[in-house]
Amino acid sequence: MTSELRSTRFRREREATWYRLEGLVARAERRGVRALAGTDLAELATLYRATISSLSVARAISLDRNLLEYLEGLCQRAYFVVYGPRRRIREMVSSLLLRDFPRAVRALRWHVVLAGLLFLAGTLVGYQLVADDPERFHSFVDPSLSSGRDPSADTEMLRATLYDGDELSGESLGEFSAYLFQHNAQVGILCFAVGILAGLPVFLLMGSNGLMLGAFSWLFHSRGLGLDWWGWVLPHGITELLAVVLCGGAGFGLAQGLLFPGARRRLDSLALRGRQAGTVVLGAILMLLLAGLIEGIFRQTVTDITVRYAVIITTSIFWIAYFGYGGRGEVTE
Amino acid sequence: MKRYAPEGTPFEVTSPEGVPLHFQIASAGARAGGVLLDYTFIFVTILLLNWAFMATGLAFASGLMRALMMLVVFLFMHFYFSFFEVRWQGATPGKRIAGIRVINRFGGPVRGDAVVTRNFLRIVEVFVPVQLLAMWSDGALRDLPWFLVLAGVAWAFLLTFLPLFNRMRMRLGDLAAGTVVVRAPKARLLADVSESHARQKAAGPRYAFTRKQLAVYGEYELQVLEEVLRATGPEQAATLEAVADRIQRKLRWPHKLTRRESRAFLQGFYDALRAHREKRMLFGKRKEDKHAKEG
Numbered sequence: 369m370t371s372e373l374r375s376t377r378f379r380r381e382r383e384a385t386w387y388r389l390e391g392l393v394a395r396a397e398r399r400g401v402r403a404l405a406g407t408d409l410a411e412l413a414t415l416y417r418a419t420i421s422s423l424s425v426a427r428a429i430s431l432d433r434n435l436l437e438y439l440e441g442l443c444q445r446a447y448f449v450v451y452g453p454r455r456r457i458r459e460m461v462s463s464l465l466l467r468d469f470p471r472a473v474r475a476l477r478w479h480v481v482l483a484g485l486l487f488l489a490g491t492l493v494g495y496q497l498v499a500d501d502p503e504r505f506h507s508f509v510d511p512s513l514s515s516g517r518d519p520s521a522d523t524e525m526l527r528a529t530l531y532d533g534d535e536l537s538g539e540s541l542g543e544f545s546a547y548l549f550q551h552n553a554q555v556g557i558l559c560f561a562v563g564i565l566a567g568l569p570v571f572l573l574m575g576s577n578g579l580m581l582g583a584f585s586w587l588f589h590s591r592g593l594g595l596d597w598w599g600w601v602l603p604h605g606i607t608e609l610l611a612v613v614l615c616g617g618a619g620f621g622l623a624q625g626l627l628f629p630g631a632r633r634r635l636d637s638l639a640l641r642g643r644q645a646g647t648v649v650l651g652a653i654l655m656l657l658l659a660g661l662i663e664g665i666f667r668q669t670v671t672d673i674t675v676r677y678a679v680i681i682t683t684s685i686f687w688i689a690y691f692g693y694g695g696r697g698e699v700t701e
Numbered sequence: 702m703k704r705y706a707p708e709g710t711p712f713e714v715t716s717p718e719g720v721p722l723h724f725q726i727a728s729a730g731a732r733a734g735g736v737l738l739d740y741t742f743i744f745v746t747i748l749l750l751n752w753a754f755m756a757t758g759l760a761f762a763s764g765l766m767r768a769l770m771m772l773v774v775f776l777f778m779h780f781y782f783s784f785f786e787v788r789w790q791g792a793t794p795g796k797r798i799a800g801i802r803v804i805n806r807f808g809g810p811v812r813g814d815a816v817v818t819r820n821f822l823r824i825v826e827v828f829v830p831v832q833l834l835a836m837w838s839d840g841a842l843r844d845l846p847w848f849l850v851l852a853g854v855a856w857a858f859l860l861t862f863l864p865l866f867n868r869m870r871m872r873l874g875d876l877a878a879g880t881v882v883v884r885a886p887k888a889r890l891l892a893d894v895s896e897s898h899a900r901q902k903a904a905g906p907r908y909a910f911t912r913k914q915l916a917v918y919g920e921y922e923l924q925v926l927e928e929v930l931r932a933t934g935p936e937q938a939a940t941l942e943a944v945a946d947r948i949q950r951k952l953r954w955p956h957k958l959t960r961r962e963s964r965a966f967l968q969g970f971y972d973a974l975r976a977h978r979e980k981r982m983l984f985g986k987r988k989e990d991k992h993a994k995e996g
Contacts, residue, residue: 542765
C-alpha cells in the first residue's frame with residue numbers, strides 16, 4: 369500500500385473532462401443541440417471522444433462501480449446528443465416529401481397494387497350487390513357519412529348535393545372537411561397497423577371501403593348522374609382514395625415482412641418493411657390533408673363539370689409523375 | 702454481466718468509435734409508468750383545451766374553430782409520441798420521468814421513420830382493446846357466441862401485453878419499427894471510496910492482508926462492499942458491523958475487533974482488495990465473484 373491506485377490516478381487526471389462534457393450534454397438535453405454555440409459543439413465532439421476512450425480504459429483498469437456506471441451513463445447520453453438527428457421538423461418534412469415518401473411508395477409498389485386491386489374489386493362488387501338489391505345500400509354505408517344520400521332520396525335532391533353547397537355553408541363545410549380528414553386519417557392508420565396481424569384485416573378494410581364507394585356509385589348511376597357523380601367525387605377523390613390505398617399497401621408491406629421474410633431474419637425483415645410502410649402512411653396522411661383542402665375550398669366554388677374533370681386529370685398526372693420520378697437519382701445521405 | 706448490470710437484460714450497441722455501450726432493457730414497470738403518464742398528459746391537455754374552448758364561447762362562434770379543435774385533438778392523439786421521440790432523441794415527457802428512452806435495435810438513435818411506425822401501431826395496441834371494452838359495456842357483443850368474444854378479448858390483450866412475453870420487452874410497435882426501449886440512468890460521480898486511503902496513509906496501514914486472504918473474494922463482492930461503504934442512514938452502523946463480522950470469519954482474522962473498528966477494517970480491506978484485483982486485472986486475470994476461479 370505504498371502508491372496510489374492506478375484507477376484513482378486515472379480518475380484524478382481525467383475527471384475535469386467528464387464534468388465539462390456532462391455540463392454540455394445537460395444543456396443540449398434541456399434546450400436542444402442547436403442551442404449550443406459553434407465552439408461548444410466542436411468541444412462537445414472532442415470531449416465525447418475523450419470520454420468514450422476513458423470508458424474503454426476504465427473498463428480495463430478500474431473496479432470502482434460508481435465510476436463505471438457514471439461513465440457508461442454519461443457516454444450513452446453524449447452518444448445520443450452527438451449522433452442524434454439534428455434536423456429541424458421543417459427539414460424533415462421537406463425530405464419526406466421530396467425524397468423518402470415517393471421512394472418508400474416505390475419500394476412497396478406491388479403491395480400498393482394489391483391494395484388497389486382489392487379496393488377496385490370491392491367497388492365493383494358493391495356496385496353489383498346494391499344494383500341487385502338496393503336495400504343493401506344501408507349495410508355498406510355508415511349513415512353518418514351518407515347524410516341523406518340513400519336510395520330513398522329523390523333525384524333532384526341527389527343532383528343538388530353534387531352542385532349546390534345545399535345546407536352546408538362555407539364554415540360548416542370546413543368543419544365537415546376536418547371531420548372527414550381525421551376520420552380518413554384514422555382509417556388509414558388502422559389499415560396500416562392491422563397489417564401486423566398477418567394482413568387479413570387489411571383485405572377486409574380495403575374491400576369494405578370499396579363496397580361503400582361502389583354503393584354510392586350505383587346510387588348516382590341509377591339516377592343518370594354517373595358523370596356528375598364522378599366529377600364530384602374524384603377532384604379530391606383521386607388524392608383521397610389513393611392515400612387510403614397507399615395505407616392498405618403499407619399494411620400489406622408489414623404483413624409481408626412478417627410472413628415472408630425472404631433471405632433476412634424475420635424480425636429484421638419486419639423492421640425494414642415496417643419503416644418503409646410507416647413513411648408511406650405519414651405521406652398518405654399529408655395527402656389526406658391535401659384532399660381535405662381540395663374538398664373544402666375547391667368543390668363548393670367550382671361547379672363547372674369540365675373544370676372538375678380538368679382537376680381530376682391534373683391530379684392524376686401529378687401523382688403518377690410524383691410517385692414515378694420523385695426523389696430519383698439523388699444521393700442518399 | 703453480473704458485474705455491471707445487476708438488473709435488466711443487457712443490450713449492447715457499438716459506438717462508431719468502436720467502444721461497446723452497455724445498455725439495459727427497460728423494465729415492464731417503467732414502460733407502463735411512462736405510457737400511463739403520457740396518456741394522462743394527453744387527456745388532461747385535451748380536456749383543458751376543450752374546457753377553454755367551451756368557456757370562451759369559441760365552440761359556438763364558428764365552424765372553422767370547431768374544425769381547428771378537431772385537428773388539434775387528432776394531432777395530440779396520433780402524433781404526441783412521435784413528436785417528442787423525434788425532438789428528444791427517443792424520449793417523451795412520460796419516458797423522461799420514468800428514466801427510459803427508445804433506441805434503434807440495430808444500433809444508434811431512432812430516426813423519424815422508425816418513430817412514426819412504432820407509434821402508428823398504438824392504434825392496434827390501445828384503441829382496439831378500448832373499443833372492445835366499449836362494445837362490451839354497450840352490450841354489442843351479447844349476440845356473439847361467448848367463446849368468440851373470449852377469444853377476441855384474449856387476443857387483443859395478448860397483443861397489448863406482448864412486452865411481458867419477450868426478453869427484450871418489445872411491444873408490437875417495437876417489432877414493426879426495429880426499436881427497443883432502454884434504461885437511461887443519470888448516475889452521479891461520487892467521491893472515490895478508496896480516496897480516504899490517502900488520508901489514512903499518513904497513519905500507515907493498520908491492517909495487512911495476505912495474498913491468500915485477498916484471493917477469497919471476487920469483483921462482485923468488491924463492488925458490494927463499495928456500496929456498503931457508500932451507504933448512509935440509520936442502519937449503516939449495524940450493517941458495517943455485520944459485514945465486517947462475516948468477512949473476518951471468512952478470512953479467519955486472528956484478532957477480535959471492536960465495533961468502533963468495523964469501518965476502518967472494511968475500508969482497509971476494500972483498499973487492499975481493490976488494489977489486488979485491479980493489479981490482477983492488468984494481467985488479464987479476472988475473478989467475477991467468490992465462487993469463480995480466477996482466470
